[in-house]
Amino acid sequence: MFIKELTLKNYRNYDELDIHFENKVNVILGENAQGKTNVMEAIYVLAMAKSHRTSNDKELIRWDQEYAKIEGRVEKYNTSSSLQLVISKKGKKAKLNFLEQQKLSQYVGAMNVIMFAPEDLNLVKGSPQVRRRFIDMEIGQVSPIYLHDLSRYQKVLQQRNHYLKLLQIRKQTDQAMLDVLTIQLCEVAAKIIKKRLQFINQLQKWAEPIHSGISRGLESLTIQYKPSVEVSEDQDMSKMIEVLHLKFDKIREKEIDRGVTLAGPHRDDLEFFVNQRDVQTYGSQGQQRTTALSLKLAEIELIHAEIGEYPILLLDDVLSELDDYRQSHLLNTIQGKVQTFVTTTSVEGIDHQTLNEAATFHIEAGKLAVDK
Numbered sequence: 001m002f003i004k005e006l007t008l009k010n011y012r013n014y015d016e017l018d019i020h021f022e023n024k025v026n027v028i029l030g031e032n033a034q035g036k037t038n039v040m041e042a043i044y045v046l047a048m049a050k051s052h053r054t055s056n057d058k059e060l061i062r063w064d065q066e067y068a069k070i071e072g073r074v075e076k077y078n079t080s081s082s083l084q085l086v087i088s089k090k091g092k093k094a095k096l097n098f099l100e101q102q103k104l105s106q107y108v109g110a111m112n113v114i115m116f117a118p119e120d121l122n123l124v125k126g127s128p129q130v131r132r133r134f135i136d137m138e139i140g141q142v143s144p145i146y147l148h149d150l151s152r153y154q155k156v157l158q159q160r161n162h163y164l165k166l167l168q169i170r171k172q173t174d175q176a177m178l179d180v181l182t183i184q185l186c187e188v189a190a191k192i193i194k195k196r197l198q199f200i201n202q203l204q205k206w207a208e209p210i211h212s213g214i215s216r217g218l219e220s221l222t223i224q225y226k227p228s229v230e231v232s233e234d235q236d237m238s239k240m241i242e243v244l245h246l247k248f249d250k251i252r253e254k255e256i257d258r259g260v261t262l263a264g265p266h267r268d269d270l271e272f273f274v275n276q277r278d279v280q281t282y283g284s285q286g287q288q289r290t291t292a293l294s295l296k297l298a299e300i301e302l303i304h305a306e307i308g309e310y311p312i313l314l315l316d317d318v319l320s321e322l323d324d325y326r327q328s329h330l331l332n333t334i335q336g337k338v339q340t341f342v343t344t345t346s347v348e349g350i351d352h353q354t355l356n357e358a359a360t361f362h363i364e365a366g367k368l369a370v371d372k
């Protein structure tokens with residue numbers, strides 16, 4: 001799959017931009033603060049209907065403007081599709097082939113992207129929230145049902161938290177409503193956990209050999225889902241719901257006391273082990289870096305296995321950060337099969353052959369000039 005054309009209006013520091021890309025490595029070159037990341041972010045937002053660096057959509061709108069518009073033409077399964085996302089202060093509207101999509105979950109997935117940015121190193125050492133976001137965004141790309149379940153979970157969770165708060169401050173004493181909300185929460189939580197366990201299993205299969213390759217066979221990577229409720233992959237859905245339910249029975253008093261839901265997918269985490277040692281605690285910076293890179297490369301293969309097309313790879317400021325060995329490993333993996341975007345302030349430190357074969361775009365103060 002590849003993006004052929006990107007058009008921006010009032011997006012961050014872009015007034016207007018229309019740019020044609022090729023199905024190969026596209027290098028976006030420019031000084032600091034000129035708008036390189038903004039182009040990458042726009043491609044990401046067009047695909048995911050969400051930014052990778054902010055949850056506040058209003059930041060994407062050019063200062064003093066009412067709305068931002070991102071449009072793109074994407075080639076997937078030998079068919080060209082048109083995607084459009086309009087972000088205004090009131091919200092977002094997404095169109096796929098000129099038809100407005102009522103639910104963003106029906107829109108996300110039309111174009112698939114993998115972003116690798118410096119903050120992805122946080123995947124290993126950052127908070128559990130970063131890792132949950134990683135799983136959710138990636139599964140969401142290939143499973144609209146998952147996105148739907150996730151938003152249902154958020155809604156029920158909010159209601160349940162609200163009700164727990166009322167019980168905590170004794171504005172409510174009747175717990176019947178809490179029972180209803182707990183049943184609803186367990187049902188959707190089990191679906192989410194089940195899907196996450198399957199995803200981690202698949203990711204592990206791809207990431208293990210990749211990590212071993214990058215570490216010259218010295219390191220073996222294991223990824224584990226760390227649930228807040230002791231569920232396991234072999235449990236069927238009804239067993240999982242039962243286990244979740246039992247947990248909520250057990251912690252009921254504590255939850256009322258705190259006024260908040262204390263278990264469930266919103267409290268789960270991921271763990272990474274290199275040669276059986278927890279990378280987050282014991283891993284060197286290099287090992288954490290290799291782990292993050294292995295995960296990203298594994299995702300490329302996983303998406304390909306799921307949908308039969310390679311996703312678009314966005315490498316924001318990371319290529320020149322990788323040492324020669326890791327860089328060539330990455331470039332070998334994508335060679336000729338993954339449309340890749342690379343941002344950099346300087347071509348120094350980037351593999352020569354890759355540069356020779358790439359299309360280069362210079363960027364200056366929100367304007368782009370095609371180099372070749």
Ligand SMILES: Nc1ncnc2c1ncn2[C@@H]1O[C@H](COP(=O)(O)OP(=O)(O)OP(=O)(O)O)[C@@H](O)[C@H]1O
Nearest residue numbers: 012013032033034035036037038059060061062063
């Ligand atoms: N909503 C907005 N409206 C207008 N300009 C914005 C908006 N948001 C960010 N900018 C501007 O965009 C520029 C930053 O662009 P971007 O993050 O793409 O830089 P970059 O070229 O990737 O730089 P670096 O190499 O430092 O990462 C800054 O000048 C910033 O002030």
